[in-house]
Amino acid sequence: MEIISEFVPYGERFDPQPATIVLDVGMKTVPGVIDHHHPEAEPECTASLIAKHPGLILDHLPQYRAADLEKSLSPLRVVTHRLPDFDALASIFLTLKLLESGRVDSSMEKLSRYTRLVDSASLPKEIDLSSTPYAILRALFSGVRQDEAEMNLSRLAEGLKFMSFLYARSREGYEIEENRLLFSGIDRFERARRKVENDYFQYLDDLSRAEKLLLDLPFSGGTGKRRVDGLVVRNPRSFLLKEWSRRDSAQSSLGKGFTLSVTGFGGQRFILGVDPAMGVNLRGLGGLLNRREKEKRAAAGRPLVHPWYEGNCPFFDYRIVDSPRDGTALDHEDILACLKEFSRSLP
Numbered sequence: 602m603e604i605i606s607e608f609v610p611y612g613e614r615f616d617p618q619p620a621t622i623v624l625d626v627g628m629k630t631v632p633g634v635i636d637h638h639h640p641e642a643e644p645e646c647t648a649s650l651i652a653k654h655p656g657l658i659l660d661h662l663p664q665y666r667a668a669d670l671e672k673s674l675s676p677l678r679v680v681t682h683r684l685p686d687f688d689a690l691a692s693i694f695l696t697l698k699l700l701e702s703g704r705v706d707s708s709m710e711k712l713s714r715y716t717r718l719v720d721s722a723s724l725p726k727e728i729d730l731s732s733t734p735y736a737i738l739r740a741l742f743s744g745v746r747q748d749e750a751e752m753n754l755s756r757l758a759e760g761l762k763f764m765s766f767l768y769a770r771s772r773e774g775y776e777i778e779e780n781r782l783l784f785s786g787i788d789r790f791e792r793a794r795r796k797v798e799n800d801y802f803q804y805l806d807d808l809s810r811a812e813k814l815l816l817d818l819p820f821s822g823g824t825g826k827r828r829v830d831g832l833v834v835r836n837p838r839s840f841l842l843k844e845w846s847r848r849d850s851a852q853s854s855l856g857k858g859f860t861l862s863v864t865g866f867g868g869q870r871f872i873l874g875v876d877p878a879m880g881v882n883l884r885g886l887g888g889l890l891n892r893r894e895k896e897k898r899a900a901a902g903r904p905l906v907h908p909w910y911e912g913n914c915p916f917f918d919y920r921i922v923d924s925p926r927d928g929t930a931l932d933h934e935d936i937l938a939c940l941k942e943f944s945r946s947l948p
Contacts, residue, residue: 604697611682617632620675624636624647624679625638625689640914652710658699667703691764693757694712708768715734722876730845740796800841804845812834813859821918827879830853832863868933870923870924871936883921887922909922
């Protein structure tokens with residue numbers, strides 16, 4: 602079966618199309634388009650949606666199932682977002698494996714459950730990061746110097762090979778969530794593991810030039826608020842900054858790690874996220890940022906076409922806020938001012 606891959610901006614909308622599967626983008630969950638980033642989605646990642654509802658794949662692409670592969674078929678078009686992450690890559694792998702076998706087996710379920718932990722940023726803090734697949738794959742991707750088109754293709758190739766490896770090891774009885782033996786004796790994985798271990802020192806360097814905050818955030822489940830530690834880092838060097846900071850009880854003033862992370866990239870993109878384990882979110886902050894964004898763009902004669910993403914889907918529950926896909930007009934100081942105003946306004 603010939604595969605044609607296509608990488609599109611985050612938040613792109615799609616309708617189902619013949620001979621096409623859209624994964625982790627599309628803003629709907631129907632046969633042929635499987636995405637969890639919209640308000641009507643189930644609280645699942647894309648990979649766990651596939652494992653839970655295989656008909657979303659099989660009902661849309663019956664001609665590509667293994668029993669019919671002797672027929673002459675047009676290439677299968679696989680669409681996902683640019684710079685595919687763990688969930689996008691796992692979803693593509695599970696789709697192809699499902700078309701091959703026609704069913705979800707136990708190792709596919711294990712991979713989907715692990716991906717759900719990863720995509721929700723819910724990996725247990727006691728996990729050794731150098732022994733878990735998410736961090737190993739991040740290490741394999743880190744430091745690659747290519748243009749975006751090449752990077753998309755190399756991530757897809759590396760990611761599918763990696764998912765195939767995890768699937769095969771799971772079939773052999775290996776635990777995949779945390780298992781140092783999983784990667785032992787394989788040179789490229791050993792190098793990636795050392796890269797993860799060394800990344801902690803990159804985190805300490807980021808921490809030394811970061812701004813620390815202490816602020817209130819609203820409880821996810823209803824009324825009330827909780828005081829949390831926040832960490833603000835511009836252009837982080839650590840590729841696992843979020844993971845190291847959330848488990849850093851020593852450097853956080855409340856001793857519970859940095860619940861909130863604010864990362865800025867080149868002054869054009871800012872991502873704000875909170876630790877799911879702390880029971881708080883950022884609901885309302887996205888609306889405030891969008892108002893400020895609109896005001897600043899209006900002053901410069903620029904329309905707001907793509908708003909800030911507010912994390913308004915059941916899976917993220919407003920725990921992540923990301924800047925407009927065409928970049929933000931707000932600067933570092935604007936972001937922090939909005940964040941502090943949001944915190945002060947909580948009842």
